[in-house]
Amino acid sequence: MNEQEKVNIxxxxxxxxxxxxxxxxxxxxxxxxxxxxxxxxxxxxxxxNEIAVVLMDVSMPELxxxxxxxxxxxxxxxxxxxxxxxxxxxxxxxxxLKAYQRGAVDYISVxxxxxLLRAKVSVFADLHRKTRQMEVLNRELRSLSAxxxxxxxxxxxxxxxxxxxxxxxxxxxxxxxxxLALMQAEKLTPPAGEALRQNTELVKQLSKEIRTISxxxxxxxxxxxxxxxxxKLFADGFAERxxxxxxxxxxxxxxxxxxxxxxxxxxxxxxxxxNVYRHSGSKTAAxxxxxxxxxxxxxxxxxxxxxxxxxxxVSMSLGTNNGVGLSGMRERVRELGGTLEIQSxxxxxxxxxxxxxxxxATVGVS
Amino acid sequence: xxxxxxxxxxxxxxxxxxxxxxQANPEWEIAGEASNxxxxxxxxxxxxxxxxxxxxxxxxxxxxxxxxxxxxIAPAMPIVLFTQHASPELEKHAxxxxxxxxxxxxxxxxxxxxxxxxxxxxxPPATDGKKDKSY
Numbered sequence: 001m002n003e004q005e006k007v008n009i010x011x012x013x014x015x016x017x018x019x020x021x022x023x024x025x026x027x028x029x030x031x032x033x034x035x036x037x038x039x040x041x042x043x044x045x046x047x048x049n050e051i052a053v054v055l056m057d058v059s060m061p062e063l064x065x066x067x068x069x070x071x072x073x074x075x076x077x078x079x080x081x082x083x084x085x086x087x088x089x090x091x092x093x094x095x096x097l098k099a100y101q102r103g104a105v106d107y108i109s110v111x112x113x114x115x116l117l118r119a120k121v122s123v124f125a126d127l128h129r130k131t132r133q134m135e136v137l138n139r140e141l142r143s144l145s146a147x148x149x150x151x152x153x154x155x156x157x158x159x160x161x162x163x164x165x166x167x168x169x170x171x172x173x174x175x176x177x178x179x180l181a182l183m184q185a186e187k188l189t190p191p192a193g194e195a196l197r198q199n200t201e202l203v204k205q206l207s208k209e210i211r212t213i214s215x216x217x218x219x220x221x222x223x224x225x226x227x228x229x230x231x232k233l234f235a236d237g238f239a240e241r242x243x244x245x246x247x248x249x250x251x252x253x254x255x256x257x258x259x260x261x262x263x264x265x266x267x268x269x270x271x272x273x274x275n276v277y278r279h280s281g282s283k284t285a286a287x288x289x290x291x292x293x294x295x296x297x298x299x300x301x302x303x304x305x306x307x308x309x310x311x312x313x314v315s316m317s318l319g320t321n322n323g324v325g326l327s328g329m330r331e332r333v334r335e336l337g338g339t340l341e342i343q344s345x346x347x348x349x350x351x352x353x354x355x356x357x358x359x360x361a362t363v364g365v366s
Numbered sequence: 367x368x369x370x371x372x373x374x375x376x377x378x379x380x381x382x383x384x385x386x387x388x389q390a391n392p393e394w395e396i397a398g399e400a401s402n403x404x405x406x407x408x409x410x411x412x413x414x415x416x417x418x419x420x421x422x423x424x425x426x427x428x429x430x431x432x433x434x435x436x437x438x439i440a441p442a443m444p445i446v447l448f449t450q451h452a453s454p455e456l457e458k459h460a461x462x463x464x465x466x467x468x469x470x471x472x473x474x475x476x477x478x479x480x481x482x483x484x485x486x487x488x489x490p491p492a493t494d495g496k497k498d499k500s501y
Contacts, residue, residue: 164423168450169377172471176383179474183390200475207472211450220451224428229455236454 007052007125008032012042012068013086014060022055025114029122039063043071051081052128053121058087058099069102080131082124084108146335149328153218153263160218168210175203212237219266227262228254228289231269235287242277244285251290254297258358264332265289265299265355271329272301272351280305280349291357296338299353307344329353369485370397372415374406374432375448376424380471384419384448387474403427407435415443417481420465422449422456430463437464444484448477 009031011022019035026033034049036042039060045051054072058065065085072078085099088110096107106120178200185193214220215237222230228250235246257265269287276285282305292298326342329351333340338355371388373396375381381399388394398413400406402424410418418436422429433445445465449456452470460468466484469477 164450165377169380172450173377173379173383175472176380176387176474179477180383180387180390182475183478204472207450207470215451220423221453221455224423225430225456225459229459233453233455 005129006031007128008034008049009121009125010034010036010042010045010049010051010054010056012036012039012054012056012060012065014038014057018057021112022117025112025117026121029118029125031125039065039068039071042068046072046075046078046081051078053082053084053124055084055086055117055121058085058095059089066098066102069099069104073103079103082128084120084124086110086112142331142334145331149332149335150260153267157218157223160214160220163210163214163217164220168207168214171203171207171210175200175207178203216270222262222266223259226256227265228252230262230266231287231289234266234270235273238273238277242273244273244277244283246273247284247286249286249288249290254289254291255359261336261355261358264336265353268299268329268332268351268353269301271325275349276301276303276305279308282306282348292354295357296354297357299355300350302348302350304348307346307349308342369394369417370413370415371395372398372400372406372410372413372418374400374403374419374424374429375421376401377421380421383474387478391478403429403432403435406432407439410436411439417484418443418445419448420445422447422451422460430460430465433460433465434463446477446481446484 009026009029011019011026011033013019013022014037016037019037023033023035031052034045034051036045039062042054042056046054056065056068060068063071065087069083069085072081072083082105083103084106085104086108087095091109099107105124108117108120178196181196182200185196188196215234219230219234221233231250232248235248238244239246256262272287273285276282280303282303284304286300286302288298288300288302290298330340333353333355336355336358338353341352343350343352371394373381373384373388375384378401381401385396385399388396397415398409400409403426406418406420418433420429420432424432427435429447429449433447436443436445441464447456447460447465447468448471449468450471452468452473457468467480469480
């Protein structure tokens with residue numbers, strides 16, 4: 001829906017003359033005006049059209065305005081449809097209250113001031129148009145962010161793989177050649193032998209560096225063996241690099257999950273531990289994953305740090321160079337159909353994600 | 367009796383260096399080579415090696431899967447996983463699949479010792495599945 005697109009305004013009254021007068025008043029709004037002569041006809045039209053504003057008479061035979069409003073509100077699609085009541089009778093505060101309780105946005109009494117009615121309907125028509133635009137943009141934004149996350153995962157997997165297949169193999173070969181030379185090191189002069197031993201150590205260090213980069217980009221164990229060993233290995237490496245003691249409690253009955261679920265959980269753990277290291281000041285962290293009821297699994301990462309202060313919420317939600325922050329975690333969890341909750345106080349922070357347990361078999365991965 | 371090796375790695379350079387390292391021992395020879403898991407299983411059946419050296423991360427079937435297939439054919443076959451990704455977690459999985467040892471690609475020198483230990487001082491290695499797995 002673009003800014004110029006017309007919206008539908010439904011006018012409901014059992015008296016044709018009144019409908020005609022509303023039509024004359026609202027004509028210059030340049031929207032689509034739809035007439036209904038009874039409550040039943042109005043319901044029928046509502047089901048077939050997307051209605052921005054319902055303008056209705058309170059007193060009608062058969063189904064009156066209040067009853068009609070109740071029925072409209074029961075339908076999930078119309079819970080936010082703007083309803084404006086018009087009434088010549090029922091003018092007490094109690095009547096008006098009754099109307100608002102049924103979800104009316106306005107209550108206009110007769111005689112109608114045309115400019116006033118036009119202005120009120122116009123506001124709600126515009127609001128509807130803007131809400132629709134916002135919904136479309138929101139959907140686009142969400143699908144874009146899901147695609148970006150998936151592309152980032154794929155890109156990292158590629159770089160890690162390339163690193164392994166090119167530089168990694170060259171370094172492995174270098175190291176093997178060094179090994180071979182070392183076996184005959186006694187034939188070298190002492191300085192040459194020392195240089196060879198030094199080179200061997202340097203190549204080892206180089207290999208370790210490349211391995212760490214490649215593992216942080218995309219852990220090879222994740223694809224080849226599964227989430228649990230990949231998390232354990234990552235936690236061990238993190239503990240070694242950061243000095244933060246990490247305990248890992250993973251339910252052993254969890255089998256292979258769908259690749260998208262595995263990479264998402266891994267990235268959430270990675271992001272959480274990065275936050276523990278950068279922001280919490282905690283000396284410990286705990287990772288737990290267990291299957292909860294009804295085909296759901298729960299991931300929890302806790303620390304005993306100082307909690308997330310208001311000033312940190314902003315930077316944490318935008319993320320760091322290595323991650324996409326809390327909002328990225330939320331998007332990942334939402335994309336999987338789960339929920340993410342963060343509890344934080346002066347004694348620590350707990351991030352809990354509850355995710356549907358989609359197994360590899362469910363999505364046909366062997 | 368000479369020891370026959372099957373070496374499996376998707377990188378030609380790595381295989382070449384492995385060949386050089388292994389052939390430094392006159393008692394050792396290369397029975398066959400493969401560049402992926404599927405090929406490894408096929409070459410294994412025709413080349414009858416005494417020991418298999420397997421890369422872990424390869425296109426298609428990984429080293430642990432390949433080891434499982436080979437051990438279905440010859441349960442007592444000593445297999446060494448030779449990888450850039452050596453870690454306690456990988457080792458746990460590899461050993462539970464029946465792989466004898468996991469060696470980092472940067473540890474070629476110790477690998478020779480590990481192979482010698484696996485082959486044992488006197489007993490000739492088994493070549494088929496009928497022998498005791500704990501040999």
